[in-house]
Amino acid sequence: MILTRLKLSYSGFSLDVDLQLPGRGVSALYGHSGSGKTTCLRCIAGLERAAEGFIQVNDEVWQDSSQNIFVPPHKRAIGYVFQEASLFPHLSVLANLEFGLKRIAKSQRRVDMAHATELLGIGHLLDRHPQNLSGGERQRVGIARALLTSPKLLLMDEPLAALDSQRKNEILPYLQRLHDELEIPLLYVSHSQDEVARLADHLVLLSDGKALASGPIGETLARLDLPLALGDDAGVVIEGHVSAYDADYQLLTLRLPNTKLSIRVAHSPMADGQALRCKVQARDVSLSQHGVEQSSILNRLPVTVVSEQPADNAAHVLIRLDAGGSPLLARITRYSRDQLCIHPGQQLWAQIKAVAVLA
Numbered sequence: 001m002i003l004t005r006l007k008l009s010y011s012g013f014s015l016d017v018d019l020q021l022p023g024r025g026v027s028a029l030y031g032h033s034g035s036g037k038t039t040c041l042r043c044i045a046g047l048e049r050a051a052e053g054f055i056q057v058n059d060e061v062w063q064d065s066s067q068n069i070f071v072p073p074h075k076r077a078i079g080y081v082f083q084e085a086s087l088f089p090h091l092s093v094l095a096n097l098e099f100g101l102k103r104i105a106k107s108q109r110r111v112d113m114a115h116a117t118e119l120l121g122i123g124h125l126l127d128r129h130p131q132n133l134s135g136g137e138r139q140r141v142g143i144a145r146a147l148l149t150s151p152k153l154l155l156m157d158e159p160l161a162a163l164d165s166q167r168k169n170e171i172l173p174y175l176q177r178l179h180d181e182l183e184i185p186l187l188y189v190s191h192s193q194d195e196v197a198r199l200a201d202h203l204v205l206l207s208d209g210k211a212l213a214s215g216p217i218g219e220t221l222a223r224l225d226l227p228l229a230l231g232d233d234a235g236v237v238i239e240g241h242v243s244a245y246d247a248d249y250q251l252l253t254l255r256l257p258n259t260k261l262s263i264r265v266a267h268s269p270m271a272d273g274q275a276l277r278c279k280v281q282a283r284d285v286s287l288s289q290h291g292v293e294q295s296s297i298l299n300r301l302p303v304t305v306v307s308e309q310p311a312d313n314a315a316h317v318l319i320r321l322d323a324g325g326s327p328l329l330a331r332i333t334r335y336s337r338d339q340l341c342i343h344p345g346q347q348l349w350a351q352i353k354a355v356a357v358l359a
Helices: 037-045 093-101 113-120 135-147 165-181 193-199 217-221 334-339
Strands: 002-010 013-021 026-030 052-057 060-064 078-081 153-157 186-190 202-207 210-216 235-246 251-255 262-266 275-281 285-288 299-310 316-323 326-333 347-352
Touching: 002 037, 013 037, 013 202, 013 210, 026 037, 026 193, 037 052, 037 078, 037 153, 037 186, 078 135, 093 113, 093 135, 113 135, 113 165, 135 153, 135 165, 165 193, 186 193, 193 217, 193 235, 193 275, 202 217, 210 217, 217 235, 217 326, 235 262, 235 326, 251 275, 262 275, 262 299, 285 326, 299 326, 316 334, 316 347, 326 334
Parallel strands: 026 186, 026 202, 078 153, 153 186
Antiparallel strands: 002 013, 002 052, 052 060, 202 210, 235 251, 235 275, 251 262, 285 347, 299 316, 299 347, 316 326
16 A cells, blocks of 8 residues: 655645555556646655655655654665666666666565566667667666666656657557566556556546546546546546457457456457456447447447536537446537437447457
């Protein structure tokens, strides 16, 4: 468990948060620029000292202003990954990694060189120097170096922000591996909802130095009372398990949790039973009173209307739906809402293109 209570004021900005985050998995700090994400992360790292603060990571207290306790940054068992990898240019990749490894006594090492290089896929880069690496490769080396300090908490401050879309797609699978294979809790700062949806278990929505919401990713993204639902990238996370793969059409069938419902997703092969997380954008969900069999839209789910919220565009509305226990959002026109006479409790069909599901 990570407990964080922070009060900090600058000219024109105040941070005032009280958070209780899971002690494992990925917790994302999400919000627009100036919302307090990085300030919160720097306080947890000890790089800034909140006037009033309490920080506890599992069983260790790193700050308690009421007891005049403040553990300096170099004594906090953290790994910190910035937007830029900040590798030593005169050292090889291997020497950069050894710098991280040497910071921790052998008896306290929980991540070894072989494990870190395999997790990040950088074994073939060890003899190179930073200037001979792509942006994505440099960032993967930087993450591996942070892991080799065997941190009790890994902090990432917008690690993909400086990368183009191709490099982001290159590095995201490695971040997902960290999520799946390591027990080290990770705090991930981002202003990209798609990144957060793919990686996070727990979401903290920050705005003007305050936490508007903090909770499991699936439920928090589906809340209509939060600004998250108003943006063009609004959507929900669906987690399920692979139940079939069609090699001819390269389509996965994904069974939704606690139900017999399933969706098909354009994806590379995965073994039956493997877990997969998808994001379904609200703008990609259409609604119908009847399930249409002959259609290019492969996914048709029976849903129940839960609630409605005006969208930021006056012509649109957001509809929250329940699909066998999994929340969905649909962004439709007010005209369509009225034509379908949509109301809470109504039974409808949600239609989702397989190519529109982000996995």
